[in-house]
Amino acid sequence: MNTTSTRLEEKLELLRPAMQEAAEKLWSSPNVRKIYPLYLEQMHMVVRSGVSLMRTAALAASKLSESCAFRRTLVDYLDKHIEEEKGHDQWLMDDYEATGGRKEYLISKIPSCQVASMVGAQYYWIIHHHPVMIMGHIAALEINHPPAGFSKRLAKLTGFPSKAFSAIARHEVLDLKHKIEILDLIDQLNLETREEVAVGVSGLHTLQSGVSVLSAIRSRSKKNPLIAERVFNLPWGIHKVKNSS
Numbered sequence: 001m002n003t004t005s006t007r008l009e010e011k012l013e014l015l016r017p018a019m020q021e022a023a024e025k026l027w028s029s030p031n032v033r034k035i036y037p038l039y040l041e042q043m044h045m046v047v048r049s050g051v052s053l054m055r056t057a058a059l060a061a062s063k064l065s066e067s068c069a070f071r072r073t074l075v076d077y078l079d080k081h082i083e084e085e086k087g088h089d090q091w092l093m094d095d096y097e098a099t100g101g102r103k104e105y106l107i108s109k110i111p112s113c114q115v116a117s118m119v120g121a122q123y124y125w126i127i128h129h130h131p132v133m134i135m136g137h138i139a140a141l142e143i144n145h146p147p148a149g150f151s152k153r154l155a156k157l158t159g160f161p162s163k164a165f166s167a168i169a170r171h172e173v174l175d176l177k178h179k180i181e182i183l184d185l186i187d188q189l190n191l192e193t194r195e196e197v198a199v200g201v202s203g204l205h206t207l208q209s210g211v212s213v214l215s216a217i218r219s220r221s222k223k224n225p226l227i228a229e230r231v232f233n234l235p236w237g238i239h240k241v242k243n244s245s
């Protein structure tokens with residue numbers, strides 16, 4: 001079949017090897033118990049943006065010209081999906097606390113450059129180009145959902161209790177449906193070529209940022225993370241780096 005959604009899946013497939021390699025390096029690390037809470041921090045940063053990002057896109061889509069045939073379909077999808085994704089950041093927060101992490105720390109931490117790049121690009125494209133671009137971002141996330149059994153594998157690898165994996169375990173099931181829904185929706189939109197290209201760019205950027213997120217987690221888990229990471233996460237690191245140069 002050659003449809004808009006199958007062509008999008010083919011594009012996203014191009015980054016699957018990079019994504020798999022980054023994930024495998026992360027989860028085969030001897031530091032996996034230290035890595036999992038760092039992973040939850042980054043996932044929380046991504047997921048807590050989901051509802052407000054979709055609200056921004058829905059508002060921008062509602063203001064599209066009446067000549068845009070898919071305007072109503074896009075707004076309806078986003079309104080529905082906002083309800084489906086509400087509260088998923090809280091699952092990640094609960095999981096983080098189950099690993100011994102502190103909620104206050106997670107909330108006060110400056111979101112990483114990698115997540116800001118992933119999500120910030122969407123705000124830019126929604127506002128300054130076209131709100132349909134968010135469909136590439138959502139599709140990239142829903143298509144790359146955790147595979148069945150992933151939460152159990154991580155529980156075994158890390159030794160954390162099963163309640164520290166509720167977000168992953170739920171997404172193993174929920175995103176099977178979300179993936180089908182967004183791919184169907186993308187076909188229903190009857191996108192013009194330039195819109196289809198834009199959705200592809202958006203999805204590829206999200207996946208490329210996802211690879212950067214995973215690589216940065218690995219860097220942070222090491223004893224001597226990159227200087228840029230130290231400066232970014234620890235305010236006193238700025239002085240430390242200045243003093244040592």
Ligand SMILES: [Fe+2]
Nearest residue numbers: 084085088171
């Ligand atoms: Fe979700």
Ligand SMILES: [Fe+2]
Nearest residue numbers: 142174175178
């Ligand atoms: Fe989902």
